[in-house]
Amino acid sequence: MPELPEVEALREFLATHLVGHRIARAQPVAISVLKTYDPPLSALDGRTVTGVGRYGKFLDIDADGLHLAVHLARAGWLRWHDELPAGPPRPGKGPLALRVALEGGAGFDLTEAGTRKSLAAYLVRDPGEVPGIARLGPDPLAPDFDRDRLAGLLAGERRQLKGALRDQSLIAGIGNAYSDEILHVARMSPFKAVDRLTEEEITTLYEAVRATLTDAVERSHGVAAGRLKAEKKSGMRVHGRTGEPCPVCGDTVREVSFADSSLQYCATCQTGGKILADRRMSKLLK
Numbered sequence: 375m376p377e378l379p380e381v382e383a384l385r386e387f388l389a390t391h392l393v394g395h396r397i398a399r400a401q402p403v404a405i406s407v408l409k410t411y412d413p414p415l416s417a418l419d420g421r422t423v424t425g426v427g428r429y430g431k432f433l434d435i436d437a438d439g440l441h442l443a444v445h446l447a448r449a450g451w452l453r454w455h456d457e458l459p460a461g462p463p464r465p466g467k468g469p470l471a472l473r474v475a476l477e478g479g480a481g482f483d484l485t486e487a488g489t490r491k492s493l494a495a496y497l498v499r500d501p502g503e504v505p506g507i508a509r510l511g512p513d514p515l516a517p518d519f520d521r522d523r524l525a526g527l528l529a530g531e532r533r534q535l536k537g538a539l540r541d542q543s544l545i546a547g548i549g550n551a552y553s554d555e556i557l558h559v560a561r562m563s564p565f566k567a568v569d570r571l572t573e574e575e576i577t578t579l580y581e582a583v584r585a586t587l588t589d590a591v592e593r594s595h596g597v598a599a600g601r602l603k604a605e606k607k608s609g610m611r612v613h614g615r616t617g618e619p620c621p622v623c624g625d626t627v628r629e630v631s632f633a634d635s636s637l638q639y640c641a642t643c644q645t646g647g648k649i650l651a652d653r654r655m656s657k658l659l660k
Contacts, residue, residue: 375431375446375447375448375449375549375550375551376431376446376450376451376602377431377547377548377549377551377552378428378430378431378513378514378515378546378547378548378552378587378590378591379552379587379590379591379593379594379606380594380602380603380606381428381430381431381432381433381446381547382428382515382591382594383591383594383595383597383599383602384433384452384599384602385426385427385428385433386595386596387454387599388426388433388435388452388482389425389426391454391480392423392426392435392476393423393424393425393426394422394423395422395423395476395477395478395480396420396421396422396423396476396477397418397419397420397421397422397423397437397474397475397476397477398419398420398475398476398477398481399416399418399419399474399475400415400416400418400419400442400472400473400474400475401415401462401463401472401473401474401475402415402471402472402495403463403464403465403470403471403472403473404465404470404471404472404486404491404493405465406471406491406493407471407472407484407486407491407493407494407495408472408495408496408497409494409495409496410496410497410498413440413497413499414497415497417440417497418437418440418442418474418497421437421438421440422437422438423435423436423437424436424437424438424439427501429443429501429507429510429513429546430506430507430510430513430542430546430547431445431446431542431546431547431549432444432445432501432504432506432507432510433445433446433452434501435474439499440497440498440499441496441497441498441499441500441501442474442495442496442497443495443496443497443498443501443504443507444484444493444494444495444496445493445494445495445506446484446486446493447486447492447493447494448490448492449486449487449488449490449492449493450471450484450485450486450492450493451484451485451486451487451603452482452483452484452485452599453482453483453484453485453599453600454480454481454482454599454600455480455481455482455483456479456480457479457480458473458475458479458480458481458483463483469485469486469487470483470484470485471483471484471485471486471491471493471495472484472495494506506542509542509543510542510543510546511527511541511542511543511544511545511546512527512545512546513546513547514545514546514547514548514583514584514587515547515584515587515588515591519584520580521576521577521580521581524545524576524579524580524583525573525576525580527544527545528568528571528576530569531544531568531569532567532568532569533567533568534564534565534566534567534568535557535562535563535564535565535566535567535568535571535579536553536554536557536564536565536637538568539553539556539557539583540553545583547587548583548587550613550635550637551606551610551613551614552586552587552590552613553637554610554612554613554637554638554639555586555590555610555611555612555613556579556582556583556586556587557582557639557644558611558612558620558622558639558640558643558644559582559585559586559611560575560578560579560581560582561578561643561644562575562578562579562644563639563644563645563648563650564630564637564639564644564650565650589609590606590609593605593609594606612627612638612639612640613637613638614638615627615638616628616629616636616638620640620642620643622640622643623640623642623643625640625641625642625643627639627640628640628641628649628650628652629652630650630651630652631652
């Protein structure tokens with residue numbers, strides 16, 4: 375799933391390629407992708423793109439006051455074309471969900487792999503009309519997101535750290551991958567209880583959040599949209615690297631699997647050598 379750094383890189387890319395250009399047409403291809411009907415998507419036709427923003431994991435394309443807000447979900451992506459394919463897109467079983475064509479022939483496709491369709495596009499007059507944007511917590515890279523702001527957000531929380539970091543209503547933009555990376559940098563267990571964090575540990579966690587996300591955004595700066603996935607994977611320390619050596623201590627990166635996701639961690643760096651129970655493996659060994 376694209377998270378804050380990749381979506382920020384897409385925002386930057388689109389700002390360079392879209393702003394100042396007129397939209398020739400916007401066409402939904404998959405019925406499931408468009409979540410609003412008023413105004414209709416055809417209202418974008420002929421409008422000029424005046425800005426591209428980001429809210430957490432949402433992209434926001436501003437076209438003369440109408441906002442096309444997009445959430446790429448788990449398997450969605452944006453594919454840029456300097457010259458879009460000739461002819462109208464055809465609905466079917468392929469990954470294409472929505473196409474936006476600019477005057478002059480360039481444009482982009484929103485695609486989604488797999489059968490689970492979660493990619494969402496909203497055409498609204500104000501981004502706050504999108505439920506997912508309206509409930510977002512603060513952006514962890516915003517200038518006013520300081521250590522005390524994080525401490526205030528965590529106050530009263532009784533969840534595990536991994537779950538708290540992924541909660542978009544608490545902090546916007548951090549998902550499964552970067553929560554793994556942040557906790558590895560902070561040398562904290564994903565199962566550590568938030569309400570047991572010391573003041574020093576909150577400082578450490580804050581520094582890990584800012585450093586991890588800032589570094590990822592800087593690595594993605596200037597990377598073309600088509601190469602962002604590879605760039606994300608290459609920069610990971612533990613996420614997606616089960617069985618590989620930890621880049622810090624050399625111990626084996628381990629995994630805990632859940633019904634629809636998994637987390638990766640280093641026992642030596644994060645849990646004092648304790649191997650966390652993997653419910654999926656435990657069932658297999660019974």
